[in-house]
Amino acid sequence: MNNIWVIAKNTFKETIRDKIMYGILGFALLFLMSTLFFASISLGEDIKVVKDLGLAGIYIFSIIIAIFLGSSLIYKEIEKRTLYIMLSKPVSTTQFIIGKYLGLLLSLLLNLVLMTAIYLAVVYYEKGGFDTLALWAILLNFLEVSVFIALTVLFSTLTTPLASTIYSIIVLYIGHSLSLVRKAAEKSPEIIRWLADGVYYLFPNLEKFNVRNFIVYSVHPTSAQIIYPLLYSVLLTAILLWLANLLLKKRDL
């Protein structure tokens, strides 16, 4: 347990010192502040525009950070052979994978907190009050990103950062389109319905974590809309990290 925490702490230290992250975070904060401009040209829908763009911006930039940092997390360790040093110490692959995952998750949480603070300040400035409802959307955003980090950790044990990034983007797109694909296949021949079902159950359904539209229209998400995604993210994360650990164990270094 101690080693997991040690690895997580040092991964966190490394990632928050990574210049790529500062670049992405800088853009994110600029984007959030720019929603004020878009609000000013929105013809009376200021608050909705600020919330919509703001929450979308937080989501997009947190996913970008997860993909960019996660896709090289394990790959870098293998290529640069820092993994040799780590695994020659009393550290198991399980501790290593979980520690790296938690470290990246913590740094992403810090980014999310910063972006949330700017978002809340912008909404407050636009006389939208303290948008506590948005915190639910951001929590679910965090759960989705935590699954995504586990996914990029898995990909990074298998392949190069570029390929990991491409696969992650594909999964992101499919994950948000699953319900549409299944619905579109309803009136198709059986084989197509079968395929659609297969894709639906194989890929993570990321749309379950999206309650942004509710928040923009000030509708409180239900308990089911919070609890099921929470359990889903824990289960998916566990499966993905277990697979990553299995692959790393089987690998001859």
Added chain:
Amino acid sequence: MIKIENLKKKYFETTVVSDLNLEVKKGTIFGFLGPNGAGKTTAVKMVVGLCQPTEGKVSIDGKGLESLSSREKIGYMPEDPYFYEQLNAHEFLDYMRSLFRKNNRDIDEVLQLVGLKDVKNKNVGAFSKGMKQRLGLAQAIINDPEYLFLDEPLDGLDPIGRLEFKKIFLKLKKEGKTIFFNSHVLSDVEEICDDIGIIHKGKLIYSGSVKSFCKGQPLEKRFVEVITKEISN
């Protein structure tokens, strides 16, 4: 004692290490030699548990390295080591030391020993090759291990650096440590090793004292003779 019994490693149809049998006495310095591609690094990786042998076993003081606790007593330095570039030398060694249950060596003392005390707050990303070699040795000894496995530790060091490293190895030997290392710098091996093992195309062709192997000639000359003879056979 390090005991290697019938160690074999095969990648698909290629045998990289074949029937390796070695015993390394405690408190000695053992040089593991061989031409490029002979299987030295693969053998060391199997010994420290980084890759699974196809056959055979390794034991240190009668115990295998399967359990994590047995790794408390070993230190390993890979060839051409890389580190976490966003950390400085002190932070990196603190990280490494924190992975052990017993934190036996003081970080500043280790940095002083390997000649990095003046740059302890410098980011590892800015280190030269020689500095990285020194840090590689530092992280291998930070837990005060009984057994050290060093893959090409003298690589990239200038003559002064090599002299400093040799002094460190002899100091560690006096402390009762066992050092198992690969090197191509045979003059240094001849100077400090008690015993050597020579591997060629995955097979051990000599194991024993340096003196018995050299027979009054320089180690490098004898090594080239033996390997050339193996190649022509």
